[in-house]
Amino acid sequence: MGHDALVLLDSSTHLYENAAGAVLPGFRGQRIFPRLFKHSIVDASKRFGVEAILGEPVCSHIHVQKMCLELDFKELGLEVDLMPATAYTTEPGTFGRVSVLLGYFLHKPRAQTVQVPLTYRDELEYLYAGLELERTFVHSRSELPMEGSSQGSMNLFDMAQVARIGIDCIGPDFDSFISNFEGDARERGMEVFHVWLPLASPFASEAT
Incomplete structure (x- = not known):
């Protein structure tokens, strides 16, 4: 039913x-x-x-x-x-x-360390304030890493025209990595973009 x-x-x-x-x-x-x-x-x-x-x-x-x-x-x-x-x-x-x-x-909150992007520092601290979660906030200005490569995936929701991009690892190639996803999504008619960054990464601020 x-x-x-x-x-x-x-x-x-x-x-x-x-x-x-x-x-x-x-x-x-x-x-x-x-x-x-x-x-x-x-x-x-x-x-x-x-x-x-x-x-x-x-x-x-x-x-x-x-x-x-x-x-x-x-x-x-x-x-x-x-x-x-x-x-x-x-x-x-x-x-x-x-x-x-x-x-x-x-249901099962975890203690987490959050690398807060400076661009959204005030907004994120405001949102976390009412959640009563165990969080340690780190305000870093790290540049992108010198080694490694970016990793992630993109899901396209054709009916909604939404692209959801999930980043698992931030590497030195992040700018081109995310641009390739965005270009592909636009070519396929997507109008709304979600990008989820790993706030456990010290490079989240630079990626923002």
């Missing part, structure tokens, strides 16, 4: 994304989805050792935002125009791309 999906983003940290959920038309209006949502976010997550879940509730779906907050969702940002207008043509008041909130469900 319905489902709610969790997608593994990072096997090393057991980070998942709450990707999508739906209920068959004949069963809607019976508060089935809130139960499915709670099952995946809380019950199934504990059973399978999920440590954190990335969530992106759409700004026009207030009921989903309320469900998230009831389960201790931590709002950390706004992703402007992430979703395509074509996905919401039947909803009143939607005339263009739709923004989403960005946040997490944190």
